[in-house]
Amino acid sequence: MEENAQVDRQPETGAGLPGRLLARAFFDAPPQLVAPRLLGKVLAHRTGAGLLAGRIVEAEAYLGPHSDPPDPAAHAHRGPTPRNCVLFGPAGHAYVYTIYGRYFCMNVSCEAEGRAGCVLLRALEPLAGTEVAQMARNRGLAPGDLTAAGLVRQLASGPGRLCQALGLTRRLHNGLDLANPASPLQIRDDGYAVTEVLATARIGIREAVDWPLRFVLPGNRCVSGAKIAIGKRVLL
DNA sequence: AGGCCGATCCTCT
DNA sequence: GAGGATCGGCCTA
Numbered sequence: 419m420e421e422n423a424q425v426d427r428q429p430e431t432g433a434g435l436p437g438r439l440l441a442r443a444f445f446d447a448p449p450q451l452v453a454p455r456l457l458g459k460v461l462a463h464r465t466g467a468g469l470l471a472g473r474i475v476e477a478e479a480y481l482g483p484h485s486d487p488p489d490p491a492a493h494a495h496r497g498p499t500p501r502n503c504v505l506f507g508p509a510g511h512a513y514v515y516t517i518y519g520r521y522f523c524m525n526v527s528c529e530a531e532g533r534a535g536c537v538l539l540r541a542l543e544p545l546a547g548t549e550v551a552q553m554a555r556n557r558g559l560a561p562g563d564l565t566a567a568g569l570v571r572q573l574a575s576g577p578g579r580l581c582q583a584l585g586l587t588r589r590l591h592n593g594l595d596l597a598n599p600a601s602p603l604q605i606r607d608d609g610y611a612v613t614e615v616l617a618t619a620r621i622g623i624r625e626a627v628d629w630p631l632r633f634v635l636p637g638n639r640c641v642s643g644a645k646i647a648i649g650k651r652v653l654l
Numbered sequence: 655a656g657g658c659c660g661a662t663c664c665t666c667t
Numbered sequence: 668g669a670g671g672a673t674c675g676g677c678c679t680a
Contacts, residue, residue: 478661491661501676518662519674525661538661578662588675622661658678667669 432599434469435462436545437608442597445509449479449528449535454633454652456526456537456605458612460545463584464602468549470556470584472542472574473610475638478620479631480525482534490625494534505534510597514581514588521578524586526596526605540621540632542574542583543640553583575642616649 432439437460445452454477462471481489482505483497493502493515504513505527513525513536525536544550551561553573563569574583581587586603594603617630621643630650634641 480661493661496677499677515661516675518660518672520672521662523661540661576662582663620661624660655680656678657680659674659676663672665669665671 432606435464435604435606436460436471436547437606439599440510440597440605440607442508442510445526445528445597446530447509447528448485449481449537450631452526452528452535453477453479453537453631454615454617454654456539457615457633457635458610460606460608460610461539461542461584462545462548462604462606463586465552465585467552470553471545471548472553472580472583472640473545474539474541474605475543475635476539476541476575476641477633478538478540479633480536480538481631482529482536484533485535489629491620491623491627491629492534492536494536498534502534504593505536507531507593510595512586512591512594512596512603514586514592516588517578522581522587523577524581524591538577539580540577541634541640541642542580543638544570544573544583556585557583571640573640575640612654615652615654617652618649 456474456477459474480492494505498506508531511527517523525538528535554561574580595601596605616634616636618632620632
């Protein structure tokens with residue numbers, strides 16, 4: 419609507435980006451509340467190859483060591499280390515780490531400084547109008563394959579795939595401020611309306627496996643691990 | 655100083 | 668459905 423006009427007046431804050439930037443206050447809340455609210459929002463990465471962006475359709479909350487009971491599956495569980503120190507900083511920053519020596523995973527830090535809750539971004543639905551072909555190349559897929567049914571799902575359905583598609587690495591992106599209009603990596607609200615969120619058990623962990631801290635947009639084609647479709651409704 | 659092991663993905667049966 | 672790739676970081680000694 420009027421958004422285009424506003425973008426033209428402030429090109430440095432949102433030129434070419436969909437919707438509006440999420441404020442830091444959005445992230446300054448416990449992760450089990452931030453995670454479901456992040457569904458439907460857009461993760462946007464500005465690169466030399468254009469805008470790589472997708473809608474968040476799956477996310478997991480990891481609780482900080484201050485929580486009761488503490489979350490034994492969280493990286494911050496045993497307190498700050500060189501790897502996880504971003505989580506103990508202010509909310510709204512990217513925590514990107516290496517997993518299995520080959521892949522990266524991206525989290526969003528939550529809560530005030532000193533509290534290390536976070537949200538793992540597990541799956542995106544590629545956003546129409548962005549450089550989807552580049553995301554496919556980043557994933558080692560031929561852009562032509564995208565026309566085939568089911569292959570959109572291969573782009574960013576999974577935390578490692580998500581980072582690969584958007585070109586996110588620990589070296590370049592860990593610690594970036596997601597709520598800064600000058601940042602190449604942002605989370606934005608393009609007005610997409612979420613009607614229903616399901617909570618399920620988290621994936622790929624050994625501790626606290628039955629805590630219902632994984633949140634999905636039910637029925638979305640890009641949600642990972644289709645086996646775990648059962649879950650409880652979440653009130654937003 | 656060294657060993658262990660993952661908030662994963664892909665391939666093969 | 669199972670197993671291998673692959674390595675930085677964290678824990679223990």
